[in-house]
């Protein structure tokens with residue numbers, strides 16, 4: 319049962335990765351190319367001795383093609399699998415929800431916790447933005463933010479579930495949501511900012527890159543949420559008895 | 571009174587039978603760890619930390635890492 323859900327989540331995730339790849343190719347890659355050109359130009363200007371030339375281990379074409387696809391497909395499989403585990407825990411424990419509604423809700427909450435909140439504080443950077451000296455600190459801050467945000471979201475859902483007994487679903491979700499936003503606001507104020515954008519870097523390219531980055535994630539999470547829910551209802555329909563309940567609800 | 575909120579959601583949808591936590595837990599622990607490890611390889615290997623050394627993984631998933639918003643370099 320759980321194994322089936324996990325496998326389904328990972329397969330849907332790979333397909334979502336393919337969609338995200340198409341989006342990234344069109345809307346993201348132009349700004350990666352700009353940033354790499356900027357980086358090389360800055361490198362030539364700074365290192366007159368030519369010491370900054372790095373040997374190319376993986377060609378640009380591979381990075382922007384197979385490499386990009388592999389990265390997004392593997393990440394998609396991981397997000398799909400983790401969503402499936404969340405689904406296994408939440409199904410039957412978060413009120414009455416059809417599988418497709420629950421899967422969409424999990425993807426939406428996951429998108430907020432994993433993408434929106436961490437990215438608002440520490441937005442995606444193209445190559446050439448960010449100093450090599452601070453990669454350690456930036457990585458630690460980013461992953462600490464990510465982990466805290468996910469734990470906070472899980473705690474928020476558990477709080478909403480507990481409050482629902484007394485306040486009803488809607489009010490419970492509103493109160494828990496306000497607590498979530500409040501804690502995030504405190505965290506944003508408490509953690510240090512990272513501002514390492516080179517002065518000559520095109521602001522438009524940076525903005526477009528960051529929007530494309532959020533877009534890639536939005537495509538991924540939307541495809542996983544909708545795809546996993548649809549696949550789960552389809553599988554339940556084929557399994558027999560729940561089929562009638564599901565199709566009756568669908569035919570309504 | 572408490573069930574009034576439920577009545578507004580689709581009445582034809584029965585509450586699903588929850589999978590026991592004891593059944594999910596082994597999958598969640600092993601599957602979850604495995605999936606988090608794959609996220610690590612896409613998002614962080616050979617950046618600030620390195621498990622297998624070299625820089626092939628970093629270079630191969632480089633564009634995806636940037637576009638997924640992970641700190642890369």
Ligand SMILES: [Zn+2]
Nearest residue numbers: 445632642643
């Ligand atoms: Zn990079």
